[in-house]
Amino acid sequence: MSGKEFFINRYEQLGWKFVEATPRQAIRINLINAKGKNLEERLLNAGVSLEKIPFLESGYWVSESRVSVGATAEYLLGLYSIQEAAAQIPATLFTSLKGKKVLDACAAPGGKTVQLADLMGNSGLIVALDVSKKRLAPLANHLERCHVSNTIVYQLDARQASKLKIKFDRILVDAPCSGNFVGDKNWFRRRTMADVERNARLQREILAEAAACLSEDGEIVYSTCSLEPEENEVNMDWAVRHLHLQIEEINCHGQEGLTTIFGKKLDGSVARCRRIWPGETQGFFVCKLKQVGKR
Amino acid sequence: MKFALQVGAQLALNADFVVNKAGRYFLLNEALCKVARQDFYYAGTYLGKVKNGKFFPSFNLLAMLAKGDANKVIIDGQAAWLFICGRDIFRRSIIAMYGSRKKGAHTLVLNEFGECLGFGKIVCSLDEKVRGDEVAVKNILDVGDFLRREI
Numbered sequence: 001m002s003g004k005e006f007f008i009n010r011y012e013q014l015g016w017k018f019v020e021a022t023p024r025q026a027i028r029i030n031l032i033n034a035k036g037k038n039l040e041e042r043l044l045n046a047g048v049s050l051e052k053i054p055f056l057e058s059g060y061w062v063s064e065s066r067v068s069v070g071a072t073a074e075y076l077l078g079l080y081s082i083q084e085a086a087a088q089i090p091a092t093l094f095t096s097l098k099g100k101k102v103l104d105a106c107a108a109p110g111g112k113t114v115q116l117a118d119l120m121g122n123s124g125l126i127v128a129l130d131v132s133k134k135r136l137a138p139l140a141n142h143l144e145r146c147h148v149s150n151t152i153v154y155q156l157d158a159r160q161a162s163k164l165k166i167k168f169d170r171i172l173v174d175a176p177c178s179g180n181f182v183g184d185k186n187w188f189r190r191r192t193m194a195d196v197e198r199n200a201r202l203q204r205e206i207l208a209e210a211a212a213c214l215s216e217d218g219e220i221v222y223s224t225c226s227l228e229p230e231e232n233e234v235n236m237d238w239a240v241r242h243l244h245l246q247i248e249e250i251n252c253h254g255q256e257g258l259t260t261i262f263g264k265k266l267d268g269s270v271a272r273c274r275r276i277w278p279g280e281t282q283g284f285f286v287c288k289l290k291q292v293g294k295r
Numbered sequence: 296m297k298f299a300l301q302v303g304a305q306l307a308l309n310a311d312f313v314v315n316k317a318g319r320y321f322l323l324n325e326a327l328c329k330v331a332r333q334d335f336y337y338a339g340t341y342l343g344k345v346k347n348g349k350f351f352p353s354f355n356l357l358a359m360l361a362k363g364d365a366n367k368v369i370i371d372g373q374a375a376w377l378f379i380c381g382r383d384i385f386r387r388s389i390i391a392m393y394g395s396r397k398k399g400a401h402t403l404v405l406n407e408f409g410e411c412l413g414f415g416k417i418v419c420s421l422d423e424k425v426r427g428d429e430v431a432v433k434n435i436l437d438v439g440d441f442l443r444r445e446i
Contacts, residue, residue: 037408042408070442073375073376073379073406073410073438076379076438076439077410077412077438101326125324125327127330136336136337137444138445140336140337140341141444143337144354144441145354147340147355147358149322149324149339149355150326150339151337151338151339152323152330152331152335152337153337153338154334155336164330166330
């Protein structure tokens with residue numbers, strides 16, 4: 001159960017006609033650092049033209065660039081981050097972040113951690129975890145470059161987050177996933193359903209641990225860059241049935257989550273999730289969860 | 296801190312909030328202090344590290360120092376670009392100077408927007424009449440280091 005034809009056939013059954021997609025390069029302005037600094041004008045002078053992304057507050061497409069956007073002085077000074085457009089969505093879905101205790105359960109390389117810190121105005125605290133030691137150095141560099149001051153980083157498997165003995169107000173689970181074919185020309189060759197199922201299991205374990213670390217009125221935002229429903233809608237259906245969580249309405253870019261997967265009917269609330277098929281952005285999935293009775 | 300004095304700055308940090316983690320120094324806020332365990336990898340504001348007895352400041356620390364009185368040179372746009380590529384600063388590229396201008400002093404290097412790009416060592420007295428094409432500040436550390444670290 002693998003190969004391009006196999007996966008394309010699955011996507012068609014889910015209602016999407018396969019097209020090769022080349023997502024546009026995007027940046028996100030770090031509002032704390034860039035405030036009052038005329039960043040757009042400065043980048044234009046440096047040869048970088050930006051175009052506002054209509055569905056994001058601080059996101060811009062790079063419409064033209066004579067220089068590498070990852071090597072400008074403005075980038076090195078932390079005025080902006082390079083962050084794919086769809087990947088900018090999850091952190092914006094939390095109700096309020098200022099002064100909160102936030103867990104970024106699978107944080108490296110830190111794009112969303114920095115975004116959370118920016119949205120929090122460096123207030124409260126973020127605990128950022130990653131299981132891989134070699135991924136912690138890029139995360140730390142990202143935090144230093146963007147002058148993040150409210151974050152503590154541990155090398156820890158998200159499935160052991162309760163060892164920290166902290167109840168979090170907000171938890172971001174940007175789960176390790178199978179990814180998608182956009183930007184990875186070998187994806188169809190490398191991926192099998194066994195990978196998808198293994199990742200889906202891991203994601204459920206992380207979600208269960210996140211639910212155990214959530215404060216009473218807390219919120220979890222779950223996201224992946226996988227197109228496979230087993231890692232997305234099916235997992236959300238599982239969370240509703242097993243973790244005493246409910247799916248919240250969100251208002252963001254993307255289509256409703258699928259409620260029928262290959263003939264299997266899921267909980268109707270799964271439609272509140274958002275699925276983004278590849279196009280201007282990469283493929284993506286996002287969902288917001290709260291404990292039952294706390295909407 | 297000794298390094299702050301080196302660049303003509305004053306810095307008073309609450310020692311209770313500064314943590315030394317295997318030679319790397321971090322400034323924590325109150326909320327972080329309450330939850331921090333010993334085994335963290337990174338926390339709060341990274342201040343710098345001590346290696347072989349020598350202190351290497353972080354860019355966060357340099358930016359903090361640049362907000363107050365310190366030895367500073369402000370350089371023009373082209374020199375700013377060359378500086379973050381690791382190059383030294385010619386006298387003619389310096390738009391303004393604050394604090395010590397003495398040879399051998401350390402100085403923060405800022406761009407025309409007042410953002411700290413790094414620091415360097417004054418290699419000829421900035422008071423003297425020197426030729427414009429003479430190196431005035433030798434690059435010690437610049438923000439281009441973020442790119443070099445990733446290689």
